[in-house]
Structure formats: C-alpha cells, structure tokens
Amino acid sequence: MMPPTEPASSDPSGLIRLLRDGRQWSVSELAATTGVARSTVSQRLDMLSALGLISRAEPGSSTGGRPPKRVALLADARLVLAFDIGASHAHVGVASITREILAHRRIAIDIAAGPDHVLGQVTEVADDLLDGLGRDRSVVLATGVGLPGPVHAATGRPVRPPIMPGWDGYDVPGWLHSRDGIPAFVDNDVNLAALGEHDRFGVGVDNFLYVKVATGIGAGIISGGMLLRGAQGIAGDIGHVRVSRGEGVFCSCGNEGCLEALAAGPAIARSLREAGIEVTSSREVVARVDAGDVNAIQAVRQAGRDLGEVLSASISFLNPSVIAIGGRMAGAGEHLIAGVREVVYRRAMPLATVGLEIRTARSGERAGLMGATALAADHALSPAGLLALAARQHV
Structure with missing residues (x-):
C-alpha cells in the first residue's frame, strides 16, 4: 500500500502523518494545519497518547500567557516486522513506525520447502532480532x-506461483496472525521493492517502474504516485512476456519464449554453461562480469536487450520518468543497463523517452525490506489499524 496522499485530517492517522516529520507540534499548530477545532485535535491526541504512540514534549516559547504544550511521535515506542522472502534467501527486519530499520538479517532459505517451514524460519529470526533490541512482540503493531x-491483493494469498510449490492459496496472513495476534499484510516482493526504491526519490517522481532481475523477472509499477496491482494482483508480471528470440525455449510456467527463461539469472548461467563455461548461479555470473570475462559480459548484455524489448512496449503503456533495475543481476552494473538502453531508445517512441532515466536501483537488496516496512507501518497507522490497536488495548 502506498503512503496516504489525501490531505491530513483530524482523525488520529491524519495527525500521525503530520507528526511523522519528527517535529514537535503544538495543539494550535495541528488545529490550524488540519482546519478543525482544538478540542477535536486534543481528543485525538489523548487517544494516541493512551496508545503509547505520542508523548508530551517540552513546552514551546510563549507569546504571552502559558507556553503551548507540544507533542511528538514516539518513533520507536512501537515496531513493525518486515519479511522480504525470495526464492533462495530472505531479509528479515525490525523497524520503527517511522520506517527506520533498527535491525535486519539476511538468511538462506529454500522457497520450495513450503510455507510452514519458511515462515517458521523468518519468524524465528524476527524473535532473535527483537531480543537483540531488548524488545518483545507486545510492541509490534504489524508485519x-x-x-x-x-x-491476491485482497487476501494476501499466493496465486499459482510458478517457483513456490505448496504455496498456492496458502493463508500467509492467517498463519502469521494465528501465531501472536499481530496483523500481517502480504504483497508481491517486486511491488514492495518498488515502494522501497520509490521512497528514495521523495517528491517529483510519480510515474516509476522498478524491475527486479534475479531468479525471476518482475516489475513494480507506480503511476500517478500510486502502486498498481491490477485486478488479480499480477500487474508487472513481465517475466512471462514472450520475446522475439525465445522460440524453442520453454519457461517454468509452461509457455515458450518467456523473458524470464532467457534473461533471468539462472537462464544467463545456463547459456554460459552451454558455451562451456562452468557457472551455476547468478552470483557466479556477476562475479565473472566483474572479473572482465567477455563471454559473461556478452551474455548479460544480451539479457539486457531482451529485457529492453519488453520494457520498450511497457514504456508506451506507462510512460515512466524513471526505470530502476534491481535484483541480483543488477550487480552486473552498466552491462545489463547498456543492453536495456540500446533497445529501449531504438524501439520506444521518441516522446516517451524524453527525459527518461534508466539506471541501477539505489536501494540494492534492501529495497524489498524497505517496502515491506512501509506496507506494515502504513497499515498499522491507518484509521483501521489504529482502531484495531485501540480495541486490543481497550482504549
């Protein structure tokens, strides 16, 4: 879920959006900004104080009479958990409600081991991280x-995921919630990486495409400042778009000629093995590129061209101002990007590429973790999230 974009209001979540800037606010300032009565703002602040989310700060300077009381958000009084789960590894984090990641760890996993095993792994690591911070799950608002x-956007359940045997339709939010009563929110990893990377830009980049090239290939789409998920939650599934040189190459999805079957990390490694070069993983491909191996560089450049073929069509639909490429294969640097640019600037309409920036993602492997943090924090501090918290604490 994208951060709310509507004007701040007098409801508790609206006040928190203002307090997230780290300033100390007086009741008068909050009332003037939201356009509602001081008494209403004071009632909302009382609720937030009872929930342990704000504190009364030092009085401000007075212009006559009593100094105004000020309030500030207690950024790390409440926490959220973030799990960025991939095919072979996962990032686990603990963050403040202002999205600052306080502790994180990368672990090896096997997504094919099934949901019970993998979710057990990441929750165990989360408990260790909380212990290291001297905290427990009683202060966690959401995951x-x-x-x-x-x-599936509405249920948080995986839908026929091609590389996740045993996960189809599994109630991931339910499994996590049943463990400790903490609400959990689930999305595609590339969507969350798009949120995490988009946060690095601040204002001004409202049309943005994040592309992850790793074990698979997918895109996260932000249009008009909002994340696009599509009717069934699979918007951006560009890895299964057919490319021109894909004849006779079959994909794990069962179709022929998919981008993922030609340009993802395992596919590049396979093409090098077919040329007599022993590589077994995306990491080894990147290492060979870094070492100046001409064959590896050419294979990565071709993967970039294949990706550029799909992106050139996507640009005509979405007209982004920035395309950021992340994932394991982004470690190959400008060789992958050069292949993308070569095709995009040749095939896309000139108007669509005016001012278009195509570059390596800035957030690296932490983009998904940052996006999962944003997803949890935004839900936790939404009107529904605050009402649920108040119900749990009987406020």
Missing part, C-alpha cells in the same frame, strides 16, 4: 511480507 510470486 509486512513480500513473496516471490503473484499475490
């Missing part, structure tokens, strides 16, 4: 989860 496959 955000990214999964490497299509996710």
Whole structure:
C-alpha cells in the first residue's frame, strides 16, 4: 500500500502523518494545519497518547500567557516486522513506525520447502532480532511480507506461483496472525521493492517502474504516485512476456519464449554453461562480469536487450520518468543497463523517452525490506489499524 496522499485530517492517522516529520507540534499548530477545532485535535491526541504512540514534549516559547504544550511521535515506542522472502534467501527486519530499520538479517532459505517451514524460519529470526533490541512482540503493531510470486491483493494469498510449490492459496496472513495476534499484510516482493526504491526519490517522481532481475523477472509499477496491482494482483508480471528470440525455449510456467527463461539469472548461467563455461548461479555470473570475462559480459548484455524489448512496449503503456533495475543481476552494473538502453531508445517512441532515466536501483537488496516496512507501518497507522490497536488495548 502506498503512503496516504489525501490531505491530513483530524482523525488520529491524519495527525500521525503530520507528526511523522519528527517535529514537535503544538495543539494550535495541528488545529490550524488540519482546519478543525482544538478540542477535536486534543481528543485525538489523548487517544494516541493512551496508545503509547505520542508523548508530551517540552513546552514551546510563549507569546504571552502559558507556553503551548507540544507533542511528538514516539518513533520507536512501537515496531513493525518486515519479511522480504525470495526464492533462495530472505531479509528479515525490525523497524520503527517511522520506517527506520533498527535491525535486519539476511538468511538462506529454500522457497520450495513450503510455507510452514519458511515462515517458521523468518519468524524465528524476527524473535532473535527483537531480543537483540531488548524488545518483545507486545510492541509490534504489524508485519509486512513480500513473496516471490503473484499475490491476491485482497487476501494476501499466493496465486499459482510458478517457483513456490505448496504455496498456492496458502493463508500467509492467517498463519502469521494465528501465531501472536499481530496483523500481517502480504504483497508481491517486486511491488514492495518498488515502494522501497520509490521512497528514495521523495517528491517529483510519480510515474516509476522498478524491475527486479534475479531468479525471476518482475516489475513494480507506480503511476500517478500510486502502486498498481491490477485486478488479480499480477500487474508487472513481465517475466512471462514472450520475446522475439525465445522460440524453442520453454519457461517454468509452461509457455515458450518467456523473458524470464532467457534473461533471468539462472537462464544467463545456463547459456554460459552451454558455451562451456562452468557457472551455476547468478552470483557466479556477476562475479565473472566483474572479473572482465567477455563471454559473461556478452551474455548479460544480451539479457539486457531482451529485457529492453519488453520494457520498450511497457514504456508506451506507462510512460515512466524513471526505470530502476534491481535484483541480483543488477550487480552486473552498466552491462545489463547498456543492453536495456540500446533497445529501449531504438524501439520506444521518441516522446516517451524524453527525459527518461534508466539506471541501477539505489536501494540494492534492501529495497524489498524497505517496502515491506512501509506496507506494515502504513497499515498499522491507518484509521483501521489504529482502531484495531485501540480495541486490543481497550482504549
């Protein structure tokens, strides 16, 4: 879920959006900004104080009479958990409600081991991280989860994910909630990486495409400042778009000629093995590129051209101002990007590429973790999230 974009209001979540800037606010300032009565603002602040989310700060300077009381958000009084789960590894994080990641760890996993095993792994690591911070789950408001496959937006359940045997239709939010009563929110990992990377831009980049090239290939789409998920939650599934040189190459989805079957990390490694070069993983491909191996560089450049073929069509539909490429294969640097640019600037309409920036993602492997943090924090501090918290605490 994208951060709310509507004007701040007098409801508690609206006040928190203002307090997230780290300033100390007086009741008068909050009332003037929201356009509602001081008494209403004071009532909302009382609720937030009872929930342990704000504190009364030092009085401000007075212009006559009593100094105004000021309030500030207690950024790390409440926490969120973030799980960015991939095919072979996961990032686990603990963050403040202002999205600052306080502790994180990368672990090896096997997504094919099934949901019970993998979710057990990441929650165990989360408990260790909380212990290291001297905290426990009583202060956790929500969990955000990214999964490497299509996710039904309304239910948070994976939908026929091609590389996740045993996960189809599994109730991931329910499993996590049943463990400790903490609400969990699930999305596709590339969508969350798009949110995490988009946060690095601040204002001004409202039309943005994040592309992850790793074990698979997918895109996260932000249009008009909002994340686009599509009717079934699979918007951006560009890895299964057919490319021109894909004849006779079959994909794990069962179709022929998919981009993922030609340009994802395992596909590049396979093409090098067919040329007599022993590589077994995306990491080894990147290492060979870094070492100046001409064959590896040419294979990565061709993967970039294949990706550029699909992106040139996507640009005509979406007209982004920035395309950021992340994932394991982005470690190959400008060689992958050069292949993308070569095709995009040749095939896309000139008007669509005016001012278009195509570059490596800035957030690296933490983009998905940052997006999962944003997903959890935004839900936790939404009107529904605050009402649920008040019900749990009997406020």
